[in-house]
Amino acid sequence: MGNKQYGGTSFILLILLVIVLLLSMKYGAVNISLDEICSGFGKWLHHDESMTLNERIFLQIRLPRALLCIFVGATLAVGGVLMQALFRNPIVEPGLVGTSSGAAFGAALYFVMGATFKLNAGEWTLPLAACAGGILSTAFVFMLSQSKQTGKSSIVALLLTGIAINALFMSGVGFLSYIARDPQARSITFWNLGTLSGASWHSVIIIGTSTVLCIAIALRYARHLNALMIGEEEAQYLGINIKKLKAVILLVNVIMVATATAFVGVISFVGLIVPHLLRMINGSDNRFLIRNGALLGAILLSIADLVARMALRPAELPIGIVTSIIGVPVFIVLLRSKNYFF
Amino acid sequence: MLSAKNITYTIDGKTLLDDVSVHFEAGKLNLIIGPNGAGKSTLVKVLCNQLRPSDKGSVSYDGKDVRIFSIAELARIRAVLSQNIELAFPLKVSEVVMMGRYPHFNGKPGQKDEAACEEAMRFFDVLDMAQRNYMTLSGGEKQRVHFARVLAQIWHKPAEGCRYLVLDEPLTFLDVRYQFDFMNKVTSLLKDNGLVVVGVVHDLNLAAKFAGHIVLLHQGKVLAAGNREQVLSKENIRAAYGLEPVIHTDQEEMYLFFK
Numbered sequence: 002m003g004n005k006q007y008g009g010t011s012f013i014l015l016i017l018l019v020i021v022l023l024l025s026m027k028y029g030a031v032n033i034s035l036d037e038i039c040s041g042f043g044k045w046l047h048h049d050e051s052m053t054l055n056e057r058i059f060l061q062i063r064l065p066r067a068l069l070c071i072f073v074g075a076t077l078a079v080g081g082v083l084m085q086a087l088f089r090n091p092i093v094e095p096g097l098v099g100t101s102s103g104a105a106f107g108a109a110l111y112f113v114m115g116a117t118f119k120l121n122a123g124e125w126t127l128p129l130a131a132c133a134g135g136i137l138s139t140a141f142v143f144m145l146s147q148s149k150q151t152g153k154s155s156i157v158a159l160l161l162t163g164i165a166i167n168a169l170f171m172s173g174v175g176f177l178s179y180i181a182r183d184p185q186a187r188s189i190t191f192w193n194l195g196t197l198s199g200a201s202w203h204s205v206i207i208i209g210t211s212t213v214l215c216i217a218i219a220l221r222y223a224r225h226l227n228a229l230m231i232g233e234e235e236a237q238y239l240g241i242n243i244k245k246l247k248a249v250i251l252l253v254n255v256i257m258v259a260t261a262t263a264f265v266g267v268i269s270f271v272g273l274i275v276p277h278l279l280r281m282i283n284g285s286d287n288r289f290l291i292r293n294g295a296l297l298g299a300i301l302l303s304i305a306d307l308v309a310r311m312a313l314r315p316a317e318l319p320i321g322i323v324t325s326i327i328g329v330p331v332f333i334v335l336l337r338s339k340n341y342f343f
Numbered sequence: 344m345l346s347a348k349n350i351t352y353t354i355d356g357k358t359l360l361d362d363v364s365v366h367f368e369a370g371k372l373n374l375i376i377g378p379n380g381a382g383k384s385t386l387v388k389v390l391c392n393q394l395r396p397s398d399k400g401s402v403s404y405d406g407k408d409v410r411i412f413s414i415a416e417l418a419r420i421r422a423v424l425s426q427n428i429e430l431a432f433p434l435k436v437s438e439v440v441m442m443g444r445y446p447h448f449n450g451k452p453g454q455k456d457e458a459a460c461e462e463a464m465r466f467f468d469v470l471d472m473a474q475r476n477y478m479t480l481s482g483g484e485k486q487r488v489h490f491a492r493v494l495a496q497i498w499h500k501p502a503e504g505c506r507y508l509v510l511d512e513p514l515t516f517l518d519v520r521y522q523f524d525f526m527n528k529v530t531s532l533l534k535d536n537g538l539v540v541v542g543v544v545h546d547l548n549l550a551a552k553f554a555g556h557i558v559l560l561h562q563g564k565v566l567a568a569g570n571r572e573q574v575l576s577k578e579n580i581r582a583a584y585g586l587e588p589v590i591h592t593d594q595e596e597m598y599l600f601f602k
Contacts, residue, residue, distance in 0.1 A: 089431035228442050230431045234393060238425070239496070240418025240446035284476075285432035 010283060014296035018071070021303045025067045026059065028307060030315040033059050066200035070306045071299040072212040073197070073261045074271060078298025079216050080258045081272020082290045083250050086226040090156045091280070092335050094272030095258040098163045099138035101267040102170040104259035105192045107134020109177040128207055128260040134170070135259030139251065142166050194321030195266035197306050204264040215257035216295055222250060223288040230285065268321050270328020271298055271305075277331060301327075344368045345507055345539050350389055350400035352382075352563075359385045360396075361563040369505050370533055371555025372526075373541045376574075378584050381560040383543045384426070387511045390541065391423050405504040418446035421507035422493035426515065428485075430477055436488050437473040440464055443496035459498035463491040466528065482516035490525065500537060508532075510542035514549070522546070526553045551575055551597040559583055571597055 027033055033055050041056035043049070052060070081094040088098075095101050111130035146162040148155065174192045225246050228236040233243050262268075275298045279290055305323040312318050345367045352360040360382045367373040375383050388394040390402055392409045402409040404421070422443065430439070440463060444456035452460075464470040467490045472480065477488060490513070497506040508529075514522045529540055530553060544550055550557055550571070557574040559567045561583040567574040575597065580588045589600040 085432075091432065224445055227434075227438070228445055230434065231428050231439070231442065232425070234425055235423075235428060237393065237414060238391065238418060238421075238423040239442060240415035242414055280432065284438070285434050286438060 010279075010289070010293050011296065014293055014300065018296055018300050018303075021300050021307075022067055022071065025070060025303045025307050026063050029063060029310045031055065031058055033063060061202075062200070065202050065205045066197055066306070067303065068205045069197055069200040069208060069265070070303040072205065072208045073265050073268070074298040074300070074302025075216065075295035076208070076212045076257045076261045076298070077268060077271040077302065078275035078294040079219060079291055080254050082276045082287065082294045083219055083226070083254045084272065085276055086229060086287055086290075087247065087250050087254075088156070088159060089229065090159075091277065092156070092273065092332065093159065094270070095254065096267060096269035096272065097160060097167075099142040099166040099170065100135045100255055100258045101262050101269070102167045102174070103138025103141075104131040104135035104255075104262035105267050106138070106170040106173045106177075107131045107259065108263040109174045109181075109192060110134070113177045113181045125207070127263045128211070131259040131263030132256055135255040135262070136252075138166050138170050139255050143251070191266045191319075193267060194319030195268035195324075196309075196317065196319050196321075197265050198317055199264065208261050208264060211257050211260040215253045216291065218253050219250070219291050220288070222246060223286075223291055226250070226287040266319075266321070268302070268324055270324045270332065271302055273335070274324075274328050274331045275301060277335060344406075344505065345390060345402075345404055345541060347386070347390055347402045348400055349398070350386070350396045350402070351398040352385055352389060352394060353397045359563055360389065363400075363560075363563070363565055365558050365565065365568065367539055367541050367556065369537050369539045372530060372533060372553050373539070373556045373558070374550045374554040375541065375543045375558045375560060376545070376547060376550050377560035377566075381583070382563040383560055384511055385563075386560065387423075387509060387541075387543060391421070391509055392417065404507065415446060418496070420497065420501050420504065421509065422496035423509045424489055424493045424511060424513055426512050428489060433476050433478045435473070436469060436475050436477055436480070437464075439477050439488055440469075440473075440492045440495055443492040443494070446496065455499070456495075459495045460491070463495035463498060466494060467491045483518060483521055486513070486516045487521070494532075497538075500535075505537045505539050508538065508540045510540070512543050512545065514544060514546065522549065529553075547575060547580070547599050551599060575599065 026038055027035070037053070037055045038059055041052065041059040044052055044056060045060055077095065080100070084093045084095060084098060085091050108127055108131040111127055115126065115130070142159065142162050145166070146155075146158040148158070171193070178192065225236070225241045228239045228241050229246070237243055275294050276290055279293055279297060283289055302320075305320055305327070308323050309318040309320045346365065348364050350360050350363045351358065363382070363386060365386070375386065377383050385394065389396055392402065404412065404417075409417070437460065440460045441452060441456070443463070444452055444459060448456055461470065464473060467487045469484070469487050469491050472484065477485065480488065493508060497508060500506060513525065517525060526549060529542075532538060533540060554571060557569065557571060558565060559574050559579055566583055567579045575590070577588055577590065580586060580599070587602045589602065591598045591600065
């Protein structure tokens with residue numbers, strides 16, 4: 002049912018993604034021609050060390066950054082889809098329920114205190130620290146927003162608790178930045194507004210792994226999330242183990258969002274805009290939302306990053322400014338529209 | 344058949360069900376009636392394994408204790424329609440009905456699933472709105488979509504044992520015509536062997552007209568159970584509802600009026 006239509010949307014998004022990918026490899030502080038992109042690829046394949054400056058820029062800076070944009074965008078958008086399905090509300094996203102700020106806190110703690118406490122699990126230490134922070138903050142918001150009587154969380158309670166926990170963890174990040182020596186941790190704008198300027202093959206591989214794995218798991222649960230739309234009790238009558246579903250989806254979501262946040266900082270509103278746009282195109286089937294959310298998230302974040310790079314060239318805007326400029330109006334329209342009651 | 348033995352359910356020191364034993368057979372329409380707060384919905388939830396009885400009581404399907412079924416196994420033989428279903432996001436009617444088939448397939452729905460949905464939608468007159476957005480439907484239309492969903496869920500007979508359909512106040516939001524329509528349709532489904540239907544209704548006249556077996560709950564206890572003459576007596580109605588009924592019988596039909 003409807004698979005053809007869904008496939009059509011995916012196809013169009015895939016073409017757009019390729020176009021955006023090409024643009025984001027080409028343009029930046031230095032423009033790189035298509036020839037240079039091709040020859041750079043060729044030399045890389047043949048392990049040819051005689052690269053020009055532009056070819057090096059392409060292979061070591063531009064390409065990882067373009068790929069990072071794709072993975073982070075997909076992660077944030079799918080994170081939004083999953084959170085919204087879980088909380089049964091279209092105005093939830095990882096940035097609002099504390100996941101991102103908790104992850105930023107965990108990552109900042111590692112940057113600043115890691116050496117002191119001799120915490121080290123190799124190159125996975127940073128994502129692990131971020132995941133721990135993300136799980137902590139999301140669990141806080143989840144538990145504190147539950148009503149004592151019914152055990153259910155209203156969306157108002159959820160958002161307000163989210164604001165409080167976000168403020169707490171972001172001031173924690175602020176404090177750590179204040180006492181930090183590490184230049185990345187020191188930059189409070191990095192954490193608050195995000196940037197992809199630190200992209201490297203290292204971060205691409207780690208974020209890429211977590212993104213692909215987590216989205217693959219999420220897709221397996223798409224049908225279960227659909228059933229959740231008619232209510233938790235009803236979903237159970239349809240044979241779904243709600244406790245397991247909630248645990249798996251929360252964990253998947255925190256892992257992928259936290260890993261991304263550890264490397265690029267807090268980027269808000271992508272998780273909000275993407276599912277909203279997709280619902281306008283073709284309903285709310287979570288299979289459709291997850292698959293195409295990943296594509297559209299990748300496209301939008303790549304465009305946002307292009308804008309961030311080009312607007313004040315050769316300086317850069319933090320990408321969070323760009324996503325907020327687009328995201329805040331969407332959020333307000335959602336809040337005010339009649340369909341989305343509290 | 345579906346039965347519950349010695350069910351007691353207590354929450355926060357309040358006893359909602361007090362030693363309730365009920366027995367529902369296939370082939371007739373089993374209806375649970377009773378005033379507000381009598382424990383009807385609680386009993387339905389216990390029957391559906393959504394709530395566990397506080398004490399030693401037990402619920403059994405086909406004579407087997409409900410606890411030996413997994414959530415998924417139960418969903419393949421038993422469909423439940425609860426009250427007040429609100430959809431969080433816009434979906435097409437056909438997508439809502441397809442949810443009923445979720446217990447039966449992994450990945451993509453098969454032809455059998457598509458066919459069951461189509462037949463169930465035709466049966467409840469919602470086939471022509473299959474492509475519409477559920478959120479734009481009226482209350483009665485939404486209710487019929489959920490009828491189709493729960494019927495699609497148990498469309499095919501299982502290899503062994505009965506199919507079960509549990510309806511918690513299915514007639515809410517329906518006008519008189521669709522109330523009768525629904526009761527007639529459910530009655531016609533009962534001609535198939537091995538279907539157990541249990542429903543909660545408020546309208547005593549509908550119960551008198553359609554029920555094969557009635558359970559009258561009052562203050563968490565079974566006040567009466569049996570056929571309509573046994574249950575809908577003046578004494579029972581007075582005791583349960585505090586109203587004085589006038590019972591009028593005419594050509595095997597039974598009508599109730601209240602002073």
